[in-house]
Amino acid sequence: MILGNTYVYACPDCQLRVSKRSVRSGTRMGATHYSDLRIDAPSYPKIPQLTKCEACACIFWLDETTKVEGAIFSEPLLFYIDLDHIQEVQDEKKNPAFGDQLEIHPAKELDREGIKDALFMNVQRDHEDEHYLRRLLLWAYHEQLQDGTILREELNEDLDYLENIDALLHLLADENYDKDDDDDPHFFRAELHRYAGRFDQCMNILRFRYALQFWHPYVRKMKQQCRKRNRDAFVMN
Template sequence: MTRLADPLVISCPHCHEPLRERQLASFSNFGSVTWSDGHVGMLTFCHTGSIAKCEECNRLFWREDAEELGRMVQKPVTLEFSWIKRIVHRCLGGFERHFQNEKAWLELPASWKRAIEVVPPEQKDLVAALDSGFADTPKRERYLRTQLWWASNDPDRGYTGERPLTPEQAIENMKRLLALYRELPEANRKTMVEGELLRELGRFEEAAEILEPLTEESPEAAIIRDEALRNNRLVCKVRVVEMTLW
């Protein structure tokens, strides 16, 4: 079961305004779909990506660059109770956790209480970020280009929305992403990702060859290799976690 925890308060690296970031207390991946490009489709209740957007200054930032200011308790509903209702629930033992959180809430900085929630970037933000040099390390460039790769494949998953890149831009993005992965040390290479990029680029024989050693241990790699042997360039499902009704 997926449950939310008290939000984290972070500081925007640009304008230094506090922002609320939802946190998960527990997580379930039931109903998730893993695709051949590594994207996992599932219900999300909070922003979990490495790139976030501050709506106070309308700028993107890397989540790891944001200072964590502390945890923020939710505003207790008991603060709105009349004194009669407070006495009744105190005597009956109701809303005990909310009564306990009142002091913590009242001691929070005023700026935290009015903080807006951090949001994920839009596709147009990612395209602009790539053009502006926002990804200032190879690791960050891999991440940003992977987000654009996934977004370019979304219509083929049946998702609504337009592709962020033209077909020519999407090909160039995949070529650069493949080069970035091949620059990694041998121990850190992502062979399945490289194979999928080769397949989507139409380099089917290369894709099948690089994926073949993985097929005995990885059903996902076997599926991607089979699609390469079929000369299929479209993204495909490689794993589905079925939801169970009790």
């Protein structure tokens, strides 16, 4: 994997600067693909698309709208100003990349509560943003399930988890789904019903949409999970 430039972004509320690396090229070789569309690639860095400001708690997208123009840092990743010359820097050639800061820290990914806050604060600008955030939230729950910080029994009763699944299903409904997208939404829809414990609805989608692909390994695996009344995502590769 080849890392690209590091860019600087400013919180729209308080102007706090954070950085975000870009990836120039990379493969996800050796990655684990899960049926909830999550890809776990240890050698591929997770690069946040949005973050929560550590100064004012504002949640903002790390994109062209918040990028500090011209502020590009390349390897090595060092952000510093010679302390003897701070005054000079501030007075004469204040670097707009830094704002009033002496150093810039990498933007952090949102945790589960942060993602919920983002949705609550309506940072999503369109269906695509909402889809992205809701998938992140689903994955945050499933990662917790995997590392044991949440129990299956707790998750089954978690209304936010179930509401998020329904919101995702709504986004994937025919009238909202972007027909130009190559992804097949039905597999994910079937999985979402299964995560919510609605095994009959999962099976109905499989029977209706995959009637001619009943032999497909993922379809078979999903049906198997339904029969076992298992609500966990499974590894696809």
